[in-house]
Amino acid sequence: MDELGGRVRATIFVLLLAALGWGERRCYCRVVQFVFGDSLSDVGNNNYLTKSLARAALPWYGIDFGSGVPNGRFTNGRTIADIVGDKMGLPRPPAFLDPSLDDETILNSGVSYASGGGGILNETSSLFIQRFSLSKQIELFQGTQEMIKMKLGEEAATKFFLQSHYVVALGSNDYINNFLLPVYADSWTYNGETFTNYVVRSLEGQLRLLYSLGARKLTFFGLGPMGCIPLQRFMTLSGECQESTNKLSIMFNNKTRAVIENLSKTLPNATFQFGDAYNIFLDLINRPEIYGFTNSNEPCCRVAKIRPTLTCTPLSSLCKDRSKYVFWDEYHPTDKANELIANAVASRLGLAKPSNGTNNS
Numbered sequence: 001m002d003e004l005g006g007r008v009r010a011t012i013f014v015l016l017l018a019a020l021g022w023g024e025r026r027c028y029c030r031v032v033q034f035v036f037g038d039s040l041s042d043v044g045n046n047n048y049l050t051k052s053l054a055r056a057a058l059p060w061y062g063i064d065f066g067s068g069v070p071n072g073r074f075t076n077g078r079t080i081a082d083i084v085g086d087k088m089g090l091p092r093p094p095a096f097l098d099p100s101l102d103d104e105t106i107l108n109s110g111v112s113y114a115s116g117g118g119g120i121l122n123e124t125s126s127l128f129i130q131r132f133s134l135s136k137q138i139e140l141f142q143g144t145q146e147m148i149k150m151k152l153g154e155e156a157a158t159k160f161f162l163q164s165h166y167v168v169a170l171g172s173n174d175y176i177n178n179f180l181l182p183v184y185a186d187s188w189t190y191n192g193e194t195f196t197n198y199v200v201r202s203l204e205g206q207l208r209l210l211y212s213l214g215a216r217k218l219t220f221f222g223l224g225p226m227g228c229i230p231l232q233r234f235m236t237l238s239g240e241c242q243e244s245t246n247k248l249s250i251m252f253n254n255k256t257r258a259v260i261e262n263l264s265k266t267l268p269n270a271t272f273q274f275g276d277a278y279n280i281f282l283d284l285i286n287r288p289e290i291y292g293f294t295n296s297n298e299p300c301c302r303v304a305k306i307r308p309t310l311t312c313t314p315l316s317s318l319c320k321d322r323s324k325y326v327f328w329d330e331y332h333p334t335d336k337a338n339e340l341i342a343n344a345v346a347s348r349l350g351l352a353k354p355s356n357g358t359n360n361s
Contacts, residue, residue, distance in 0.1 A: 030107060030108055030160075031090065031163055031164060031165065032090065032091060032093065032106075032107070032108070032109055032110030032164050032165070033085055033088075033090050033091075033093055033110045033164060033165040033166065033167060034093065034110050034111055034112075034113070034141060034144075034164060034165075034166050034167070034215075035081050035093055035110070035111075035112040035113065035114050035166075035167045035169075036113050036114060036134060036137045036138070036141075036166070036167065036168045036169070036170070036210075037081065037112075037113075037114035037115075037118065037167065037168065037169040037170055037221075038114060038115065038116060038117065038118040038119070038169070038170050038172065038173050039054060039056070039074040039114075039115075039116035039117065039118075039173075039331070039332060040074070040079060040080060040081075040114075040169060040172075040332065041079050041080070041081045041112065041114035041167070041169050042056070042072055042073065042074060042079075042095075042112075042114045042115055042116045042118075043071070043072050043073055043079065043082075043092070043093070043094065043095050043112045043114065044071060044072025044073070044094075044095035044097070044098060045072065045095045045096055045097045045112070045113065045114060045115045045116075045132065046072065046115055046116040046117070046130075046131065047070070047072040047095075047097075048095070048097035048098075048099075049097070049115075049130035049131065050130075051129050051130045052116070052117070052128055052129060052130035052131060053117075053127070053128045053129055053130075054116035054117040054125070054128045054131060055072075055116065056070055056071075056072050056073055056074045056116065056311075057070050057072070058070060058311070058312060058313055058314060059312065059313075059314050059316075060076065060301055060312050060316060060318055061073060061074065061075070061076070061312055062076065062077075063076050063077075063318075063322075064076045064077040064322065064335055065077045065078065065335075072095060074116060074328075074329070074331070074332045075328045075332050075333065075334060075335055075338060076300070076301075076322055076328050076334055076335050077334070077335025077336075077338070078335050078338055078339070079338060080169070080221065080277070080338045080341055080342045080345070081112070081114070081167050081169065081221075082338075083338060083339055083342035083343070083346075084167070084219075084275075084342045084345065084346050084351060085167075087342070087343070087346045087351060087352040088165070088346075088351050088352070090110075090165060091108065091109040091110065092109065093109050093110035093111050093112040094109060094111065094112065095111075095112055096111050096112065096113045096140055096144075103147055103148060103151045106144060106147070106148060107148065107151075107152075107160070110164065111141070111144055113132060113137035113138075113140050113141060114132075114137070114169070115131045115132035115133075115136075115137065116128075116131060117131035117173055117177060118131050118132050118133055118134060118136075118137065118170055118173065119133055119134065119170060119171075119173040119174040119177070119178060120133075120134050120170050120171055120174050120199050120202050120203045120206070121133065121174050121178065121186070121198075121199060121202060122135055122136075123178065123184065123185075123186065124173050124174045124177055124178040125173050125177040125178070126184075127177065127181075127183070128177070134168075134170055134203075134206050135206065138206060138209060138210060138213075141210075141213065142213065145157065145161060145213065145214075148160060148161070158214065161213070161214035161215075162214050162216055163216075163217075164214075164215075164217070165217050165218075165219070166210060166215040166217065166218040166219070167218075167219050167221070168207070168210070168218065168219070168220045168221070169220070169221035170203075171199065171203075171222075171223050171252055171256070172223050172224075172226055172249075174199050175226060175245070175248050175249075175252075176226060176232075176331075179192075179195050179248075180245065186198075192244075192247070192248055192251065193251065196248065196251050196252050196255060197255070199252065200252065200255045200256055200259060203256065203259065204259045204263070207220070207259070207260075207263060207272070208263070208267075211263070211267050211270060216269050216270055216271060217271050218270070218271070218272045218273070219272075219273045219274075219275050219349065219351070220256065220260055220272070220273070220274055220275065221275040221277060221345070222249075222252070222253040222256060222257070222274060222275060222276050222277060222278060223249040223252055223253055223277075223278065224249065224277050224278055224281035224282070224341075225241060225246045225249055225278060225281055225282045225285065226245045226246065226248065226249045227241045227242035227243060227244065227245030227246035227249070228241040228242075228246065228281075228282065228285050228297075229327065229330065229331055230297060230298055230299050230307075230308070230327050230329075230330045230331075231308050231310070231330040231331060232245055233297055234307050234308050234330070239297065241285070246282075249278060250278065253274075253276060253278055256274065257274040257276070260272045260273065260274040261274070273349050275345040275348075275349055276345070276348070277341050277344070277345050280340065280341055280344040280345070281333075281337075281341055284296060284326050284337055284340060284341070285297070285326060288326060291340055292323070292324070292336075293324055293325065293326050293336075293337075294321075294324040294325075295319070295324060295325045295326065295327075296325075296326040296327070297327075298325075298327065299325070299327050299328060299329045299330050300318055300319040300322050300325035300327065300328050300329075300334060301316045301317075301318055301319075301328055301329050302316055302317065302329075303315050303316050303317070304317065308330045309329075309330065310329070310330050310331075311329055311330075312328075312329055322334055322335070322336070323336045325337075
């Protein structure tokens with residue numbers, strides 16, 4: 001009877017701990033992801049920045065995602081981060097500025113801080129008025145950590161963030177909406193290589209900061225062929241890709257890959273990976289028919305024959321078959337292109353795991 005009584009008392013004690021929430025404070029084992037990025041990863045943050053000039057709040061953004069209404073993604077469907085996360089079996093993190101975000105949502109789904117126009121440098125995309133730079137996104141992440149520490153306690157919160165996955169995907173705005181525009185001081189202060197060194201040096205410091213905050217499993221997505229986006233091609237007389245801009249992408253990728261590899265080797269328990277999307281993206285553009293596309297140089301969403309229209313608007317018309325176009329607007333790929341790019345990168349990095357769904361919703 002004494003042994004049975006002891007077991008009963010132990011069971012009651014455990015139930016009391018659970019009722020008081022102490023058990024939850026001791027361990028929280030759900031693996032989620034935290035996303036830092038720009039418009040290629042934004043899932044709605046900029047829609048809540050009411051003064052921002054970079055918002056995906058108009059038709060026809062999101063037409064192939066869920067209910068078909070704008071959801072803050074700068075494409076017709078999913079982002080690359082959406083698709084890679086799906087393949088890893090991870091929940092899709094909501095936007096940090098989503099009014100419904102609370103500590104339970106964070107613990108179950110993570111958070112996306114990605115912001116259209118965001119750059120590695122704070123000065124990047126200042127013409128857009130409102131956007132979150134990478135530094136600001138990391139600052140918001142630190143606030144998230146404090147919230148979770150209050151809920152779980154220091155030890156359990158630390159474990160939660162150590163086991164989480166981190167995605168960082170920025171850099172293109174630092175060129176397209178900074179260095180390549182003469183209105184920015186950086187465009188006449190640096191040349192291509194010295195500017196790239198400046199950007200990559202800044203990025204390394206930010207990645208080290210994320211590591212100090214608990215990031216151990218991190219994937220950085222490199223730049224695609226920036227000179228081949230429709231806007232860049234439109235600005236040339238020939239309509240061909242701007243090779244000088246593509247060379248900047250390659251330079252950035254090479255230098256960033258070296259930083260990522262060094263951090264992964266030298267930081268204890270760090271698994272930092274570089275996701276190289278350049279070649280697969282360029283192949284979609286150069287050989288579209290191989291992948292089922294019929295157009296790789298013009299946006300699907302545009303106003304009649306007017307170019308460039310920059311973003312989709314209520315006045316825009318859509319191409320007849322969105323799966324046949326590589327680009328959705330002047331800057332961003334379609335859902336179909338994102339899927340092919342994401343699949344290639346995930347496969348190369350060994351990220352693909354049993355999925356929890358990879359449909360367009």
